[in-house]
Amino acid sequence: MRLEDLPPLPETPGVYLWKAGESVIYVGKAKNLKARVTSYFHSEGKSLRVSQEATHLDFIVLRDEVEALLLEANLIKHHRPHYNVLMKDDKHYPFLKLTREEWPMLMVVRRVQNDGARYWGPFPEASAVRRIKRLVDRFFPLRQNSGFPFKKRRYPCLNHSMGRCLAPCVGKADPEQYRVVVQQVENLLDGKVEALYESLEQQMRAAAQHQDFERAAEIRDQITAVRSFFGTSQQAYDPELGDLDFLGFARAGDYALIQHYQMRGGQMLGRISRFVEGVKEASDAELLEAFLRDYYLEATPLPPLVLLPFELEAQDAFSTFLSSKGRKVEVRIPQRGDKTRLIELAQKNAETALHTELKVLERKGDHPGLKGLMEVLGLSRRPYRIEGYDISNLLGESVVGSITVFEGGRPKKAEYRRIKIKGLQGQPDDFFSMEQTILRRFTGSLAEQMPIPDLILIDGGLGQVRAAQKGLKQAGLDIPLVGLAKREETLVLPDGHTIGLPLSHPALQILIYLRDETHRNGLEFHRKLRNQKTLKSIFDDIPGIGPARKMALLNHFSTLEELRDMSVDELARLPGLDKRSAQAVLKALGAGIPSEGSRA
Known part of the structure; x- marks a missing residue:
């Protein structure tokens, strides 16, 4: 496609689709459609190839960059264009779902549906979901075994007998009491633990006033369990940090890895990793934006703060887009304090994880450096x-x-x-x-x-x-x-030409590794030869050390330090040596004459 073949483009926000025939080969967003699309014809690499391969261009004008961001995400998800960065991931991370019914129940699901239910997630690790679900099942008596959608039963299950279910399936549950439990579970999953504590403490005091001490003790156990979960456990990082997400990023040539961490109530819930191949021509910003677009399209509920490892052009648009999903969300790069240390932690872990992924490729005989x-x-x-x-x-x-x-x-x-x-x-x-x-x-x-x-x-x-x-x-x-x-x-x-590569490039990394090994191998042998030459010269001047004893010493030691560290007794045990010759050797080396059994 040529520049003159472009349709008239407005200088407004929107989304554009490069097409080859009927296939969409690239989807992009822009603050200014005309400026962004025409820049493809003055670029190099992937952008120029896209414009050359395309046969025509479609575009959609939108009100602002936030609408463009959302539409771009949906179009990429639908068309999966060849030239867009696609965060391929065969894992469907778990969500917690609170059904929308007269008697809601809490479920673990892998897909978010537009069914009016409330969802929390995705959770980075299934263990985090299990811990939360176990806590809810034990201390918040929502129904568990009456199916979805709700079905009546003839008899209550064992959970009702254990005090873990109000048994709405047999008509035993009080609607107001059940509504309070649902609200408490929502507060728990939203991270509103202070509101939850207050609600539970009010119930505990009311039960005690009515001399229902068994019920008061049950509520006390609930409070203890919630405090333990959100307190200083091995998963906690810093309770004062509250709710936030933070990301780490690493790349090496044609490969990149992005890690996303969730922290709720100061507790680290785990991380999600995405390893991406074939990204040599993609910028760091393009890769990070692709992850944010894919992840936050479904993630819910969102924390008030998302920390990035570096700045993005569409950063403000992401903040506005995420805030439109319910609560105000700030997307920023931390400048100081504990939050910068979180990013440092994420960056270090991302680099380690990327190195591990490359090692896996290496073991498969597909080292990226080759x-x-x-x-x-x-x-x-x-x-x-x-x-x-x-x-x-x-x-x-x-x-x-x-x-x-x-x-x-x-x-x-x-x-x-x-x-x-x-x-x-x-x-x-x-x-x-x-x-x-x-x-x-x-x-x-x-x-x-x-x-x-x-x-x-x-x-x-x-x-x-x-x-x-x-x-x-x-x-x-x-x-x-x-x-x-x-x-x-x-x-x-x-021929005299030189090639400069970034230090993170796998090709350069493998050459540096090989070069360092080669240097170490030669230096090690060179030092051995030099030390043996020095030792040989010293042994020539020691009385009582003839050719046979000199050869025995040279075969056993390669440095003066090794020899000086011997005691007389240890040295005398070598083939061809006795105590007198051992004392002569140590004396010639300036080590003195150590006592029997001592170290030189």
């Missing part, structure tokens, strides 16, 4: 096997080439290798060392032992990458190469 590398580097297939290379040295001494292997995004430590670099004549030369490491890996014995990798990662910049390319050329191989420059974590290609 797909990302294929796309970023333009590879013909996913790089299942990646080898990392690094050079470690100290002023040209004990130079080591480190080789590490990742398969399926995970370390394969059994195939880690280290190569001693020779021919440097005391002068450090990382480029020569890298070339030699690559050449020996692909032409020597390792070439027969290890398969050819799909991708090679070089720890370093363009110089190291081209040195590695030179080594590959000598070996007669053409394997995709990429370098990782430490300072900016930039990808470096052999």
Whole structure:
């Protein structure tokens, strides 16, 4: 579709639908329809593709952005357009439903219907629903076993005998008493615990005045149970925070995760998590708005405060939309105090949960970093096997080439290798060392032992990458190469081009992990060589330590610290050593002569 093919658009709020034939491919809302829709033709990425793929545009003019928000949500839910962010979730979180009948009952349901009943939810965890339902069933005598819709019975059930039901099914319930119980349950579920306490205490005092002490004791137990539920239990976070929702957000390249927490009466009821794939081109704001739109379309009743991790353009519209559902709701970003700590908690948990989800994909052999590398580097297939290379040295001494292997995004430590670099004549030369490491890996014995990798990662910049390319050329191989420059974590290609990725991108994360493993592997071996060289030099000057004893010490210890931590007795137990030679070694190391059985 071309810009000149657009219908005349008004500069008013509304909803627009991009269509390809009869299919809706994208639904959006706008404060200014003309400005928003025409911007698609001057954009890049997904927006431009939508306008190019569309054959025509429909739009609906509305009074304000709030109406646009609601209609957009319903249209997306109905059409499920390809280019909209869809919060796919196979879970139907539970609601509590208070039926609208002469004798209402409380039920756990998974769907909200337009039937006039009152609903509370969705609850993040089924355990939270069970706790509340158990509390109501035990201490608030609503009917439980007479069905929905209400059916009469010949005999009352056991709950009536236990004092847990007023038995309207057999005509025993007083309508006014039942109405009071229903109101108390509504207060409980609305979080109006102070009003509930006041109602229960009035009933308790009235029962005591009429000397109905058994009834007064029952009401006292009700009060105790409610206070226990809303008090300092293991689920409570801070009673002073009251009722609120707060959200955490994390993303990594093509993946994102949003977590929603409910707090009622200062008690954490749990959380809902949504893991979303294929969102590389979606903005953070678009993803968070999609979740808010889906979740709050049905959620009820709403808290007076919803806390977000970052600002949204449609934030005020969301506040107005949520407030239109019954009570005033403020949607904002906390600036200080306990509420900022709630967002920090949500953010940290979202990042942890996203990392866990990516690990699950990794275990399935579908590590997101592999797909990302294929796309970023333009590879013909996913790089299942990646080898990392690094050079470690100290002023040209004990130079080591480190080789590490990742398969399926995970370390394969059994195939880690280290190569001693020779021919440097005391002068450090990382480029020569890298070339030699690559050449020996692909032409020597390792070439027969290890398969050819799909991708090679070089720890370093363009110089190291081209040195590695030179080594590959000598070996007669053409394997995709990429370098990782430490300072900016930039990808470096052999032709000199660089690629910058956000630190959260799975492709960059897997390369950083591999680079760090390669560096650790080489540094560990380099330190061992250096320490052994130092030890060897020290042992040469100790009286009574000949070649055999020197070899025994070198085979057993790799650092001076390990040796100094030995007692004379422990050192004397090593093969070929006795107490006199052990004392000579410790004395030469400046550790003194420790007493028998003591530590050096």
